[in-house]
Amino acid sequence: MAYASLLSLNQTLEQILHLxxxxxxxxxxxxxxxxxxxxxxxxxxVSSPQNSDKLRGLEGGIRDAAYEAEDIIESSMSxxxxxxxxxHEYRTESHMSxxxxxxxxxxxxxxxxxxxxxxxxxxxxxKMRERNEIQVLLPSNSLPAASSKSRxxxxxxxxxxxxxxxxxxxxxxxxxxxxxxxSIVGMGGLGKTTLAKLTYNDSLIANHFDVRAWIVxxxxxxxxxxxxxxxxxxTNHESGEESIEKLAENVSKILKDKxxxxxxDDVWVIExxxxxxxxxxxxxxxxxxxxxxxxxxxAKRASHxxxxxxxxxxxxxxxxxxxxxxxxxxxxxxxxxxxxxxMIIRMCEGLPFLLVLIGGLLYKSERTLHYWKHxxxxxxxxxxxxxxxxxxxxxxxxxxxQLPHHLRACFLYMGVLPDDYEIRRSKLTKxxxxxxxxxxxxxxxxxEVAEEYLKDLVDxxxxxxxxxxxxxxxxxxxxxxxxxxxxLMKSKEEKFNSDVEYLPGVHDNLRQVxxxxxxxxxxxxxxxxxxxxxxxxxxxxxxxxxxxxxxxITNFRLLRVLDALxxxxxxxxxxxxxxxxxxxxxxxxxxxxxxxxxxxxxxxxETLIINPGKFRSIFxxxxxxxxxxxxxxxxxLLFVGSYLPYPTHALKGGTxxxxxxxxxxxxxxxxRWTKEVxxxxxxxxxxxxxxxHDGRTEWxxxxxxxxxxxxxxxxxxxxxxxxxxxxxxDPLPVNFAFPQKLKxxxxxxxxxxxxxxxxxxxxxxxxxxxxxxxxxxxxVWELNDGEFRRLKLLLIHMTDLEHWKVDKxxxxxxxxxxxxxxxxxxxxxxxxxxxxxxxxxELCECKxxxxxxxxxxxxxxxxxxxxxxxxxxxxxxxxxxxx
Numbered sequence: 001m002a003y004a005s006l007l008s009l010n011q012t013l014e015q016i017l018h019l020x021x022x023x024x025x026x027x028x029x030x031x032x033x034x035x036x037x038x039x040x041x042x043x044x045x046v047s048s049p050q051n052s053d054k055l056r057g058l059e060g061g062i063r064d065a066a067y068e069a070e071d072i073i074e075s076s077m078s079x080x081x082x083x084x085x086x087x088h089e090y091r092t093e094s095h096m097s098x099x100x101x102x103x104x105x106x107x108x109x110x111x112x113x114x115x116x117x118x119x120x121x122x123x124x125x126x127k128m129r130e131r132n133e134i135q136v137l138l139p140s141n142s143l144p145a146a147s148s149k150s151r152x153x154x155x156x157x158x159x160x161x162x163x164x165x166x167x168x169x170x171x172x173x174x175x176x177x178x179x180x181x182x183s184i185v186g187m188g189g190l191g192k193t194t195l196a197k198l199t200y201n202d203s204l205i206a207n208h209f210d211v212r213a214w215i216v217x218x219x220x221x222x223x224x225x226x227x228x229x230x231x232x233x234x235t236n237h238e239s240g241e242e243s244i245e246k247l248a249e250n251v252s253k254i255l256k257d258k259x260x261x262x263x264x265d266d267v268w269v270i271e272x273x274x275x276x277x278x279x280x281x282x283x284x285x286x287x288x289x290x291x292x293x294x295x296x297x298x299a300k301r302a303s304h305x306x307x308x309x310x311x312x313x314x315x316x317x318x319x320x321x322x323x324x325x326x327x328x329x330x331x332x333x334x335x336x337x338x339x340x341x342x343m344i345i346r347m348c349e350g351l352p353f354l355l356v357l358i359g360g361l362l363y364k365s366e367r368t369l370h371y372w373k374h375x376x377x378x379x380x381x382x383x384x385x386x387x388x389x390x391x392x393x394x395x396x397x398x399x400x401x402q403l404p405h406h407l408r409a410c411f412l413y414m415g416v417l418p419d420d421y422e423i424r425r426s427k428l429t430k431x432x433x434x435x436x437x438x439x440x441x442x443x444x445x446x447x448e449v450a451e452e453y454l455k456d457l458v459d460x461x462x463x464x465x466x467x468x469x470x471x472x473x474x475x476x477x478x479x480x481x482x483x484x485x486x487x488l489m490k491s492k493e494e495k496f497n498s499d500v501e502y503l504p505g506v507h508d509n510l511r512q513v514x515x516x517x518x519x520x521x522x523x524x525x526x527x528x529x530x531x532x533x534x535x536x537x538x539x540x541x542x543x544x545x546x547x548x549x550x551x552x553i554t555n556f557r558l559l560r561v562l563d564a565l566x567x568x569x570x571x572x573x574x575x576x577x578x579x580x581x582x583x584x585x586x587x588x589x590x591x592x593x594x595x596x597x598x599x600x601x602x603x604x605x606e607t608l609i610i611n612p613g614k615f616r617s618i619f620x621x622x623x624x625x626x627x628x629x630x631x632x633x634x635x636x637l638l639f640v641g642s643y644l645p646y647p648t649h650a651l652k653g654g655t656x657x658x659x660x661x662x663x664x665x666x667x668x669x670x671x672r673w674t675k676e677v678x679x680x681x682x683x684x685x686x687x688x689x690x691x692x693h694d695g696r697t698e699w700x701x702x703x704x705x706x707x708x709x710x711x712x713x714x715x716x717x718x719x720x721x722x723x724x725x726x727x728x729x730d731p732l733p734v735n736f737a738f739p740q741k742l743k744x745x746x747x748x749x750x751x752x753x754x755x756x757x758x759x760x761x762x763x764x765x766x767x768x769x770x771x772x773x774x775x776x777x778x779x780v781w782e783l784n785d786g787e788f789r790r791l792k793l794l795l796i797h798m799t800d801l802e803h804w805k806v807d808k809x810x811x812x813x814x815x816x817x818x819x820x821x822x823x824x825x826x827x828x829x830x831x832x833x834x835x836x837x838x839x840x841x842e843l844c845e846c847k848x849x850x851x852x853x854x855x856x857x858x859x860x861x862x863x864x865x866x867x868x869x870x871x872x873x874x875x876x877x878x879x880x881x882x883x
Contacts, residue, residue, distance in 0.1 A: 001494040002059035003044045004409035005066035008436040010037045012070055016077075033069065033111070036118040043125055048135035049402040050374060054128070058121055063494070065121075067511075069114045071535050072107050074558050074581055081580045081603070159325055160318035160352065161195055164309070168199045171306055172261065172288050173208055179282040181273070181289045183299035186311030188482055189353030189392065192292040195311070196263050199290065203870050209287075210258040215276070216420040217267035217291070220517075222544075224276060225251060228262070251279050258283065263290045265420065266481065270301050313350030320345055322352060326359025326461070340372045347379055353392070353482065357399050360461035365402070375402075396486040403460075409437040409496075410453050411462055414479040415487025416497055416514040418542050422466050425474045429454060430607050430636060434561050434584035435512075435538055445683075447635075447663065470793040470815055471743060471767040512538045541566045551575070560584065565611055577601045583633075585609065595642075600627035606661075607636040621669060629680075632657040636664040641690065644668045647680065658682075665689075666717075673703045678710060686715040693722040699732055708737040716742055720749035721773075741765055748772035754781040754801070761787030767813075770795040779803060779824075783810040792816065792837075800824050808834035820844040820874075833857030844874035 013034040017027070040062060047055065128134050171182045184192045199205055200212060213231030215224050225247040232254045242250075262280065267273055273291060280287070291302050299308035314322065323345050324333055333341060348354040358375070365371055382394035403411065410432055417423060429450035432438055438450045454474060457463040462483060467475040479487070491497035497512035513536055538561035539553060550564055554575050561584040562576065569589035576582065577598045585602075586609040599608075621641045628637070629647045644665075662681045666688035671677075687710070691702060707716070720732065732750045742763050747770070754776050760769065761783070767790050782805040788794075790813050798821040806829040814835050819825065819842070827849050832838065833856070841854045854871045861869040 001409060001412070001496055002062035002066070003041070003405035004437055005063045005070070006037050006041050006044070007406075007439055009066045009070040009073075010034070010041060011436050011440070012073055013037065016073070029108075029111070033115055033118075036115060036122060037066070039122055040118065040125070044405040046136045047405070049404065050135050050371075051133075053401075054133060058124060061117065061121055065114050065117045067495075067535070069111060071558065072111060076107060078557055078580050159322040160314045161191060161198060164191075164195050164311070165198050165202070167309060168195065168290070169202065169205060171309070172199070172205060172290070173286075175286070176305070177284045177286055178305075179280060179284075179287045179289070180305050181277075181291055181303040182306055183291045183293065183302045183308040184311060185293055185296055185299035185308045187294055189351045190311040190313070191352040192294075192311055193265055193480075194352070196265060196290050196292050200261070200263055205261065206872075207870075208259075209261040211255070212261045212263075214263045214265065217264045217272045217276075217293075218419060221275065222247070228279075229254075248279050252281060255279075255287075256281050256283070258287075259285045260287045261290070262288075263292075265292050267291050267293045267298055268295060270298050273298070273302055314352060314355070315350065316342075316345065319348060319350055319355055322355050323359050323362075326356060327362045334367065336369050337367065337372055340369065340376055344372070344376050344379070347376070353480070354395060356461045357396070360459060361399055361402055364456070364460050392482050393486050393489060396483060397490070399460075399462075400486070400490065403462075404456075406439055407453055407457060409435075410450075411457055412487050412491050412494065412496055413437065413512070414463065415484055415491050416512055416538075416540055417479065417484070418514075418516050419481055419484060420478060421542070422476045422478050424476050425451070425454065428477065431538075431561060431563070431584065433635075434606055436560070445663065469768075510536055512536070513540070515539070515541045515543060517543050537561065539563070544568075554578065557581075562586070564588070565609070572596050572599075574598060580604065583607065587611070595622055595624050597625040597627045599625070600630045602631070604633055605631055606633050607638075608634065609636070609638045610640070610642075612640050629659070630657060632659065633661055634659055635661050637662065638664060638666045640667055641669060642667070644671055646672055647677065670702070672701065673706045675703075675706055675709065678706055683712050684710050685712050687713060688717040690719040690721070693720065695722075704732065705737045708739050710739050712741060713739045714741055715744045717746040718748065718750070719746075720751075738763055744768040746770040746772065747775040750775045751777050754778040757781065758784060758787065764789065766791055768793045770797070771799070772797040774799055776801075781805065785809065789813065794818070796820070796822060798822070802826055804829050807831040811835055813837055816840045816842070818842040818844075819846055819850065822846050822850070825850055827853040828857065830857070833860050839868055840870050840872060842872040842874065 013030055016030055017034060125134075168182060168184070184195055186192055200214060206212065211232055213228050215227040215231070217224075219227065222244055225244065228251050229247065232251070260280070264273060264276065273289075277289065280289070289302075291299065293299050293302075296308070302308070320342060323341065327333070344358060345355065348358060358379070361375065362372065365375075378398050379395060382398060400408065400411070413432065413435070429447050432450045432453070433446045438446045438453065440446060441449050444452075451474075454463065454477070458465055458474065458477070463477050463479055465474050465477050469475045488497070491512070495510055497510075497514065535558060536556040537559060539556060539559065540561065540563040544566050550567055550569065550573055553559065553562060553573075557579060558581050559579050560581055562579075562582060563584065563586045565586045565588050567588060569587060572587070572589060572595065574596055576585070577596070578601075580602060581604055582602050583604050584607040585605065586607070588611045595610075599605075621643065622639070623643045624639070624645065626645045626647070628634075628644065658679070659681045660683060662684055664686040665681070665684060666686065667690060668688075669690050670692060671689060691699075693699075707713070716738065732752055736750070736752065736756075736759060738745065738759065740763060743765050745760065745763070745766060745768070747760075749772070751774050755778070757776060760766070766788065769788075769791055770793075772795070777800055779800065779802040781801055781803075788811050791811055792813055792815045794811070794814060794816070795818040797818075801822060802824045803826060808831050810831065812835065814832075815837050816839060817828075817832060819828070821844065823845070825846060828841065830853075832841075841857065843851055843854060851873065858869060858871045
């Protein structure tokens with residue numbers, strides 16, 4: 001964590017140094033500290049991971065010194081800002097300049113000693129360089145480029161598992177009517193979960209069962225029930241507050257009369273299966289449960305009909321094939337690396353988990369005999385003759401030490417998440433940015449750099465992709481449970497993270513706290529005697545705690561991240577506006593029409609997320625205060641159904657500022673997009689807006705034609721609907737215009753004629769298009785040549801379209817077509833079937849003739865030997881096709 005602590009301190013210092021009106025002494029002092037920090041950052045940037053053992057002692061000193069320096073500086077800044085804003089008057093960053101020259105008399109001496117400590121470390125680094133004890137990294141252009149998703153997620157996932165997959169599929173589809181359990185048993189790292197996922201996602205299995213669900217056996221019972229309902233499409237916004245009995249009843253109702261497949265991953269005791277299995281009705285239709293476990297006794301007792309399936313170790317040939325696939329893909333292994341490569345695989349002893357990790361390391365490292373020998377030497381001592389679980393942690397420790405310094409904090413942060421937790425890419429990268437794990441790059445946004453870090457960790461097989469978007473981006477991800485165990489162990493060693501199960505370990509240097517269980521009476525343990533100098537920077541709730549559990553947060557006065565979406569609040573916790581270092585806030589509460597203006601006191605806030613929870617669909621609109629326009633650091637503003645006031649005062653020369661950092665704005669109602677407003681948010685990348693037609697306001701007053709001036713916009717979702725007393729909503733004007741950078745577009749309720757589709761089809765970068773609730777109207781849609789060249793996903797939901805004219809030259813990149821509630825559509829054009837990239841057609845509530853045309857397309861694909869195409873029929877609209 002040396003690098004992460006330096007990086008965070010460096011950003012704090014740069015924020016201070018850009019302020020005006022500092023005293024000369026103060027400026028010189030901060031500049032000196034900044035120079036030391038910058039030097040050490042630059043050194044770690046170019047230091048080879050092979051130096052890890054030599055630098056371990058120095059890194060601990062760097063981490064502690066940087067932590068302490070930043071604590072002193074931010075604590076002083078926070079004290080002064082809070083004391084001088086007692087009147088709730090908002091203060092811009094420029095006002096900080098007179099506030100930074102504070103408390104230095106008592107802090108100066110300690111900061112001087114910290115500079116001396118960093119000087120001493122820098123001197124030692126220089127000496128090590130002079131003695132040639134430090135190796136530097138190769139230039140980036142000598143290493144492999146970032147991979148495509150296929151390298152690490154397709155072929156490599158099935159290497160050595162083909163036979164196992166066939167056996168499990170046979171057991172699941174065997175003509176036996178009673179409910180039964182198919183157990184997959186084996187030690188950690190053999191690929192039990194991978195096999196279960198391959199089976200779960202197999203097209204034959206998906207078509208054989210009516211519904212499927214995936215749960216983690218080791219989770220709390222309520223979490224298991226919620227996981228089942230999520231998978232089965234049975235959740236609503238009140239599920240989080242329903243009793244366990246009611247949730248269990250809902251699960252049973254959904255499964256009644258259906259042939260279902262339930263995967264229970266990572267079961268440790270038979271009681272976990274017994275309790276959950278009691279919810280599942282035996283419909284005598286061949287329903288199945290897949291159970292994965294490391295405990296043979298659990299697998300044996302799970303079923304008296306089906307013997308457990310034992311996972312075997314990979315043989316030498318399969319091990320080499322897996323490693324080769326991970327490192328070289330379709331390329332050939334250089335002859336000079338083959339012998340050492342076989343030595344490495346023999347030490348992995350046929351464990352796929354170890355082979356995948358070492359494959360990720362070698363893929364991202366120098367392909368030289370020297371480096372591969374370095375790897376072989378280091379793993380030898382931790383692979384042979386030791387306890388397997390200890391083996392894994394020691395082995396992962398070596399892999400971790402080979403990581404570039406800038407990736408280490410991002411990887412360890414995955415330990416904050418609960419076991420088997422699936423997190424959206426967009427949320428994870430926002431959290432990394434808010435925690436200051438990302439090094440700024442002038443040519444890219446922080447979020448773009450964060451996504452590069454994520455892709456790098458995925459390529460190294462340290463983070464698992466759970467779902468890809470149709471534009472080829474990571475959508476959700478998670479971490480293997482063994483890797484999570486390591487992250488927890490290493491985080492405690494690095495004074496980085498703790499969860500509430502280990503609260504006694506909370507101490508002044510701890511940076512992250514994740515709350516995984518109900519706090520109940522544990523809250524006083526957080527207060528630690530009302531010590532308001534705790535150094536915690538991030539608190540994340542993953543459990544539905546009581547409404548009062550959030551108030552202890554004020555003890556963490558240097559907090560940067562507060563993620564409390566699992567807590568249902570009745571009102572905004574106004575006390576948190578005193579935590580002026582906050583950069584990320586995510587809360588669940590119904591705003592009751594107003595939002596406190598005092599939020600603007602949070603002058604460092606970058607991400608603000610408000611979810612109304614169970615009130616989402618009931619009178620959930622609210623009004624944001626004009627002070628929102630003062631929050632210049634905002635990057636992501638996400639509400640549900642809120643009115644953003646037009647910045648009249650700002651446009652008349654008021655004290656408001658440009659939101660030039662704003663990238664995400666969601667979900668605002670009836671906002672007017674004048675050119676003046678667009679100039680105030682020039683870097684907007686994602687916009688979600690809704691418009692409510694009242695029968696009086698002209699659509700043109702909202703200036704839709706100005707969307708074209710949002711030059712950085714990549715994602716746009718527009719929803720149009722009429723008030724309840726309006727019987728007929730006016731169509732949108734034809735001058736609707738979009739920016740050319742747009743990649744994903746969702747339109748709903750626009751009622752535009754299909755003849756005007758050219759305005760959408762001409763978007764050269766468009767990859768995802770979703771048309772909902774009569775977005776376009778008319779009986780005929782005829783595509784034009786040259787349109788939709790990059791479109792990968794097309795969803796048409798509820799339309800009066802009857803005839804669709806397409807030939808094989810149109811939609812040349814289409815992968816997935818979804819038609820829902822297209823009651824009047826006669827058939828799918830045969831030209832759709834001739835698109836070479838097409839993978840799936842999904843149909844829901846369409847005519848029989850449409851279904852027939854889809855089956856004809858599938859038969860044509862099968863006759864050509866293509867097994868990758870499938871038709872999916874839905875009897876209700878229970879699947880969200882997301883981009």
